[in-house]
Amino acid sequence: MTDTENLSKINGANTIIEQSGQTVTGHQVNIVGDAHIGQVGDRYEIAQAQIMMPQVFAEAMMRFLSAEQSPDYTELVGRESWEPETVLVAAGKFLMGSKPGVGIPDYETPQFEMTLPAYRIGKYPVTNEQYFHFIRETKRIAPKELGWTNGNAPAREQYNLPVRGVTWYGALVYCYWLMEVTKRPYTLPSEAQWEKAARGEAGTIYPWGDQWQADYCNTRCDMVTAVDAFPEGAGPYGCLDMVGNVREWTTTLWGRNRKYNLELECAYPWKKVWKPHEGYDEIDSNRQIRRVTRGGAALLPDLPLRSARRESERPYNRGLKVNRIGFRVALNWEKDS
Incomplete structure (x- = not known):
């Protein structure tokens, strides 16, 4: 998969999600020109981070707002072998x-x-x-x-x-x-x-x-x-x-x-x-x-x-x-x- 294809797969710089009467708009970003570069390096990472940001955060926030009870990670269950081990700070x-x-x-x-x-x-x-x-x-x-x-x-x-x-x-x-x-x-x-x-x-x-x-x-x-x-x-x-x-x-x-x-x-x-x-x-x-x-x-x-x-x-x-x-x-x- 090319870098451009990777970027297009996660594209969503103006993501708006509507559910249960609530609307969450992703972070606004200023990324003119960076979304279509086909190279690996600083500009690619900047573009990928800023494009992913609205989509992922908006979806995560939507789940967070619509949940009847906030997720609780006091105990982390089902951690994958490749997932970093974390500790609780009270x-x-x-x-x-x-x-x-x-x-x-x-x-x-x-x-x-x-x-x-x-x-x-x-x-x-x-x-x-x-x-x-x-x-x-x-x-x-x-x-x-x-x-x-x-x-x-x-x-x-x-x-x-x-x-x-x-x-x-x-x-x-x-x-x-x-x-x-x-x-x-x-x-x-x-x-x-x-x-x-x-x-x-x-x-x-x-x-x-x-x-x-x-x-x-x-x-x-x-x-x-x-x-x-x-x-x-x-x-x-x-x-x-x-x-x-x-x-x-x-x-x-x-x-x-x-x-x-x-x-x-x-x-x-x-x-x-x-x-x-x-x-x-x-x-x-x-x-x-x-x-x-x-x-x-x-x-x-x-x-x-x-x-x-x-x-x-x-x-x-x-x-x-x-x-x-x-x-x-x-x-x-x-x-x-």
């Missing part, structure tokens, strides 16, 4: 951000209390094996940035390594595909969801506590390790690789307006109760706006690897920095209050 408050201090950037302060509804988040970053299943099922061509030794497939010894070199749009398309095939509301985590999963309600500096443990994560190394290689580094909810190994994409905007925005505009403190897509986590924002990345890469020294560490990257950028970025999934199911 609703409640937690401390987000860092206290001012030596080596703490201003955009990581102040520390404040945040409230989140319940959600699920990937226990591990998405692996090469899981991403390869997506590549194979959708008949895509694996970008060379994935670093797979067999070209369009990872070597078996690479299966349990975190996939990296995936753009933000590539990660988003994976989540949308996962949503379609499982009928579960998968997406990328917001940075608030990511941070709570990393440090818990107590707001510890590192996932395992307040004291640095060099043998609890993969740092100061030029190679990534298996996602389950450091069980001692688990966070309070059981998530691994929250620091070290690879940085991870989130839905959260680093800024809003400028093409190469290095100055943080979505600064702390946020509203105290997080609601999906209320502004900080707009999925269909301008495609050039940077997104927050969390965690830390294997090459980083120990000092910056706090649970509250924040960085950013252009969502469609390929190259050395993106080769250090992976992602994990999230499941959101609670309605806004």
Whole structure:
């Protein structure tokens, strides 16, 4: 199947679904010209992500609104073997951000209390094996940035390594595909969801506590390790690789307006109760706006690897920095209050 055929199969940029007297209109997108490109690369991923967005989200939202009872994923039943394992993060408050201090950037302060509804988040970053299943099922061509030794497939010894070199749009398309095939509301985590999963309600500096443990994560190394290689580094909810190994994409905007925005505009403190897509986590924002990345890469020294560490990257950028970025999934199911 060609890339154009793949795109036409999921076309629905102005999807409107009417059912039971309710109407849901998909996100509006500005994608002139991108919907008909017959190539693999950044523009293809942008087009595919933005075209899938209205159709998949509208259908998922329609099911959500029309259900007599909201779906509940407190317990996840019937997970497929290729579906990422997730853990439950209970609703409640937690401390987000860092206290001012030596080596703490201003955009990581102040520390404040945040409230989140319940959600699920990937226990591990998405692996090469899981991403390869997506590549194979959708008949895509694996970008060379994935670093797979067999070209369009990872070597078996690479299966349990975190996939990296995936753009933000590539990660988003994976989540949308996962949503379609499982009928579960998968997406990328917001940075608030990511941070709570990393440090818990107590707001510890590192996932395992307040004291640095060099043998609890993969740092100061030029190679990534298996996602389950450091069980001692688990966070309070059981998530691994929250620091070290690879940085991870989130839905959260680093800024809003400028093409190469290095100055943080979505600064702390946020509203105290997080609601999906209320502004900080707009999925269909301008495609050039940077997104927050969390965690830390294997090459980083120990000092910056706090649970509250924040960085950013252009969502469609390929190259050395993106080769250090992976992602994990999230499941959101609670309605806004």
